[in-house]
Amino acid sequence: MATDALPDYAPVPADAFGPAVNESGYFVGRVRGDLYWVTDSFYQAMFLTTTDGVVVVDAPPTIGRNLLRAIEEVTRARQRPAHVTHLIYSHSHADHIGAASIFDRRVTRIAHARTKGLLKVARDPNRPVPNVTFEDSYTLRVGGERMQLSYHGPNHSPDNIFIRVPSAQTLMVVDVIFPGWAPFQNLAESQDIPAWIAAHDTVLATPWHTLIGGHLGRLGTRADVLLQRDYVQELVASTQAVIGALDPTPFFVKYGATGNAWAIFKAYLDAAAGQAAAPVIAKYTGRLAAADVFTTSNAAALVNSTRIDAGNLGPFGTHR
Numbered sequence: 238m239a240t241d242a243l244p245d246y247a248p249v250p251a252d253a254f255g256p257a258v259n260e261s262g263y264f265v266g267r268v269r270g271d272l273y274w275v276t277d278s279f280y281q282a283m284f285l286t287t288t289d290g291v292v293v294v295d296a297p298p299t300i301g302r303n304l305l306r307a308i309e310e311v312t313r314a315r316q317r318p319a320h321v322t323h324l325i326y327s328h329s330h331a332d333h334i335g336a337a338s339i340f341d342r343r344v345t346r347i348a349h350a351r352t353k354g355l356l357k358v359a360r361d362p363n364r365p366v367p368n369v370t371f372e373d374s375y376t377l378r379v380g381g382e383r384m385q386l387s388y389h390g391p392n393h394s395p396d397n398i399f400i401r402v403p404s405a406q407t408l409m410v411v412d413v414i415f416p417g418w419a420p421f422q423n424l425a426e427s428q429d430i431p432a433w434i435a436a437h438d439t440v441l442a443t444p445w446h447t448l449i450g451g452h453l454g455r456l457g458t459r460a461d462v463l464l465q466r467d468y469v470q471e472l473v474a475s476t477q478a479v480i481g482a483l484d485p486t487p488f489f490v491k492y493g494a495t496g497n498a499w500a501i502f503k504a505y506l507d508a509a510a511g512q513a514a515a516p517v518i519a520k521y522t523g524r525l526a527a528a529d530v531f532t533t534s535n536a537a538a539l540v541n542s543t544r545i546d547a548g549n550l551g552p553f554g555t556h557r
């Protein structure tokens with residue numbers, strides 16, 4: 238495809254970017270205390286150095302073996318054991334744990350019970366099934382350090398967990414908050430949109446100072462969560478207003494005559510998403526990176542969720 242056929246987008250605000258990656262394509266930095274984070278500017282993982290070895294959370298394939306290099310680099314500088322004792326999966330998705338097989342078979346793999354179920358079905362050799370699972374919460378203690386895992390129900394995926402390192406005042410929760418950026422398309426491709434929206438409040442109700450969102454190139458703050466929550470709430474309000482007001486007549490007139498039921502739906506839903514997104518794009522461009530890239534698909538996800546989850550069927554819900 239010719240480059241000039243591709244769309245242009247608004248510039249990315251400077252504060253959406255994180256630190257530069259090195260010549261190998263990664264950045265590793267200390268969050269606080271014994272906790273470190275690794276990014277390739279698209280994905281993120283974190284690891285905790287302890288006196289008994291290293292605890293890693295997630296293994297995104299885009300970072301791949303650079304995760305091992307980052308661990309080696311930090312543990313050598315800290316003069317701490319470099320071997321990985323535990324690997325925690327935030328959730329089952331391959332884009333976040335698809336490099337899990339680069340770790341030794343003897344590593345203890347910890348995840349939610351639902352993650353185990355999903356990985357058993359996936360049968361992916363790159364995502365070994367966890368050997369320790371939990372339902373509600375799990376406390377991991379290694380070499381004087383503590384990691385607190387908890388499950389608050391489905392959100393982005395049915396198995397997504399919260400991972401807290403109290404000594405570093407850090408929370409890692411993946412595919413929910415995108416610090417500095419609009420959420421990825423279709424509200425982070427979330428399977429349960431109302432629960433994903435509610436997760437913003439669960440994140441805010443959890444004590445932490447630094448957030449690791451699993452994506453992009455920088456760490457998150459509580460202000461980032463508040464800003465994203467505002468963006469989502471305004472998109473919800475805009476979507477509900479459009480569904481209540483958009484006249485379906487032209488769509489029925491144009492496509493009803495030929496009996497193309499799906500064309501009526503698609504044209505109406507696309508128009509609703511476009512109209513719902515417009516004021517939010519205008520408001521958030523320059524405040525959230527790529528607001529002009531993904532807000533229309535995020536609105537489309539909300540149009541659909543408003544219909545099927547909230548029961549607001551608009552012109553397609555008339556009782557006769």
Ligand SMILES: [Zn+2]
Pocket residue numbers: 328330333393394412
């Ligand atoms: Zn995911």
